Amino acid sequence: MFINLIKRKISTASLSEIFKKCNIDQQIKVRGWVKTTRIMKDVIFCDINDGSTGQNLQLVCNKTQKSKLIFGSSIEAKGLLSQTPKGQLEVKVDEIKVIGDCPTQNYPYVARTLYSSEYIRENLHFRSRVSSFNSMIRCRHQLTNIINNYLFNEGFIQIHTPILTSNDCEGAGEVFIVKPDNDDLLKIMKKNKDDPNEKAYFDHKAFLTVSGQLHLEAMAHGLTKVYTFNPAFRAENCKSAVHLSEFYMLELEESFIESLDDVIATITKMFKSVTKEFLDKSIDDVKRINKDNIEERFNWLEKDFKILTYDEAFKIIKENEHKLKTTVNYKDGISKEQEIFLTQDYCKVPCFVIDWPKEQKSFYMRQKKDNMNLVEAFDFLIPQVGEVAGGSVREDNYDILKSKMSSDQSLEWYLNLRKYGSVTTGGFGLGFERYLQYLLDIHSIKDVIPFPRWAHNCQM
Template identity: 50%
Template sequence: MRLRHRALKAIHDYMDELHFVQITTSVLTTNDCEGAGEIFRVQPDSDVLLKEMARPNIPTEHSYFDKKVFLSVSGQLHLEAMSHGLGNTYTLTPAFRAENSKSPLHLSEFYMFEAELAFMQDISSLTSFIEKMIKNVTLRIIESATDDLKFCQEKALGSAFELPWLKAAWITLTYDEALDILIANKEKFKTALKPNEGFSKEQELFLANHCGTPVFVVDWPSDQKPFYMKVVQTKPDRVHALDLLMPEVGELCGGSLRENDEMRLRSHPRLPQDLEWYLELRKFGGVPTGGFGLGFERYLQLLTGVKNIRDVIPFPRYPHSCQM
């Protein structure tokens, strides 16, 4: 927990030095930012209260807020709104995913660091920022929490270890290039390669190990990514999206350039309802932005070698378990 504290402080200090504005995004939201349906609904437990607050033409279960409300899966859309007025912003808040997974890399409640960068217009600038940030923050943690980091590594793997990716140059592959590597090695996988569904955890780890360094996979098929990602002009079926694949944990970051064309967003077949406010950000001319989210607990696993994500958070929540 001391190491967790130092990691949080290192992130906040780094972002503050770059003059990013921290935004405390809401945990309650009407949005499913990722569009995957992996959301927890929120409503009062009291039937009496719901009946008291009932209004015409509103379902009783929605009577508190007058609509469906969820626990947030991401603060990204709210960060975008703030960045249009404040410039570069970030948040580090809980996120919630209703996934039926007890894997050592998944939690129902976890912390996510998200940043939104104003005037971001090419994906290589975004990958460069992410690489520099992760390396800088990690060096700060090593300097401020040497003994705690060494202790955690020794408990997890028997001995302290170096982080070779700190000194290595990270590489970028397009989705198609990454897919070609996986197809050429498909006999090595336990799970079948399904190009239309993205990459499995096994395949993510293979790519990182095959390349011998962290890998940014960019230019993803648009049908595999959410509605808000900017289309690649030369490839209309691709979007300016990135996944950062790291050794031991696989995907650590996901991000993209954001679509700033209002009409293109309006015509997107997977545009969620009730997002008129989001479209309005582009209506009268907006700021081109790009951003990313980083799973904080996976980052701690990467630093410490801890295999189970439940061991790097004080009160883990996962399917069939919500103690205390």
């Protein structure tokens, strides 16, 4: 009976809870992975971490426990939570149990060693053992929650848009076709024996979504303010530092929009508010990843964002062509290098490029009434990354939209939105990984997502 009472008094807590509550002189039980050990004359100091915080907890162990304190091993320790003379929390260990041993042979990491992001990326299943990667994941988690809470408070309703879709929203042909990997099933399901396999299951081609925007527009025509936060897929043969084949998109759509200014105001307010809250809540992990020039990197938070027309932006780029490596051509649009030059070197704050030539943008963007060759659209550019979001007012004129659409019947429903109780909608899509990449000053987008997929790479 007495033993059972003692056992009940020993509480199990995450390291995050321990550092927050600081219940000194209490018996506790902790679990985590061994990060480092330091052998002293009389004791062994062992740092463990369970991933709930970037701060390690020091265990004070006797030397008889040395064999259990192997780098990378998962352990459970019981003991008294104490405080060092310098105020650091530590556990004076009475008992240690090895949960999972970690043999050094073939394990990719050793203690007190820094590894390149490329090396860490080679072992995706072990990335969560790297402290800096864990800081990124906690930042990603925090940023996701902040965005969802912000939009909830702003009256936006979350929509789970489909991953499987019958349309290519952007019309660029960069889609992955989906079909069952079962030839017998496809043969049985074909309505016409001459139909291609891609049409056997759904009776038409199906794709992994490149954007949930069109589905959001359908929802906005009855719910007014909607958003989705879903994966998107692009079949691009690109290995750049800002491209992935699978990534997450935050997409907003709002009805009763009057002009592009409304959409720009929405994203500006969100971008500043979310960034401020993120830095307030995640600054410790941000500093663990990169503590250099934080104030300088975010001095734009109290400044106005610049707005340039496409023609103004092109003129600036043309005048500074000697500073750029990429070719400057009006019809080719703005390259990644040119985007970064505009926002980082010229404007020195995030900026919007508006009023694009209609040939360079998607069919659903509304043409300007005073110049039908331009559309009411923007690219939102930020330093280091370039384009992080794109948005527009959607074409609300039935006849104009019909003339811009192909004869493909798969989007007849989209055209009908302009026929029955139509309203003007507008919105944007923001690349979540690019946003996080910028906030954390991480060079490659492949290092801000747990399991990156890009051309010729789809591990696990």
